[in-house]
Amino acid sequence: MTRVTLLEQLSDFTEKHVSDLLLPVQMQEEDEEEPPFRAPSVYFPCLPELRLYAQYAPFITHEIVTGQDGVEQAVPGVKQKRSSAVVRTCFCVYHKNQQEGRLSLLTLMERIRIPLLEECVIGKQFRLDLDAGIETLVYPGNPNQTAVSPFYLGEMITTWKLPTIERKVSNESQQADYRGSGYPAR
Numbered sequence: 001m002t003r004v005t006l007l008e009q010l011s012d013f014t015e016k017h018v019s020d021l022l023l024p025v026q027m028q029e030e031d032e033e034e035p036p037f038r039a040p041s042v043y044f045p046c047l048p049e050l051r052l053y054a055q056y057a058p059f060i061t062h063e064i065v066t067g068q069d070g071v072e073q074a075v076p077g078v079k080q081k082r083s084s085a086v087v088r089t090c091f092c093v094y095h096k097n098q099q100e101g102r103l104s105l106l107t108l109m110e111r112i113r114i115p116l117l118e119e120c121v122i123g124k125q126f127r128l129d130l131d132a133g134i135e136t137l138v139y140p141g142n143p144n145q146t147a148v149s150p151f152y153l154g155e156m157i158t159t160w161k162l163p164t165i166e167r168k169v170s171n172e173s174q175q176a177d178y179r180g181s182g183y184p185a186r
Contacts, residue, residue: 002162003064003085007044009123010062010087014042018111023058023104026094026150040093040108057094057151058108062087065157069165083162084129091154098150102138105152109136113156125163132159 022037038058045063047056067085074080091108095101113134120128128134135157 002083002165003067005123006085006087006126006160006162007062007064009126010089011042011044013115013122014060014062014089014112017115018042018060018108021108021111023093023108024095026054026057028055040091053092054094054151057092058104059092060108060112061090063090064088067162081164083164085160085162086132087158087160089156089158091156093152094150095152096150101150101152105138105154109138109154109156116158127161129159129161134158 019039021039023040024037027034040058040060041056043056043059043061046061047053047059053059065086065088067083069081069083071079072082089112091105093101093104093108095104113136116128116134117130120130122128136154137156138154139152
């Protein structure tokens with residue numbers, strides 16, 4: 001459940017940092033007047049229905065892309081367990097004006113990137129791996145599509161250090177094997 005907890009904590013962190021940012025919403029067929037601006041919604045691991053993305057914009061999604069568990073040798077002769085997860089955060093905004101749409105997207109992405117770099121730890125247990133960095137990508141607009149579908153997309157890739165899972169030892173022989181494995185004694 002550690003990776004699920006990471007997504008929950010990251011979603012809470014995101015909501016906290018974007019709740020006051022009001023962005024335009026695309027008018028839907030059932031709307032009688034221009035829809036109001038609203039704060040981006042946050043989902044994990046994806047939108048409830050991807051094909052209805054226009055109704056959800058503005059939004060942010062968080063999903064685990066990869067995870068890794070293993071050992072590393074931090075001090076010669078001593079192996080330490082490590083766990084990590086790579087998270088893909090997707091951003092989508094709507095705007096009729098191309099310039100304003102791109103600026104809205106960048107603003108939304110910066111509302112998450114900057115606090116992540118400032119705080120580096122979320123949920124008191126998940127640490128942003130600064131050695132891996134934060135990778136951001138803003139998808140270039142398609143001139144043929146922009147006039148028809150004015151949505152602006154970007155993503156951010158982050159790597160997180162997770163709490164390690166302790167091995168369960170059930171009898172003396174396994175404990176002896178565990179102690180001789182090079183792992184620090186419990």
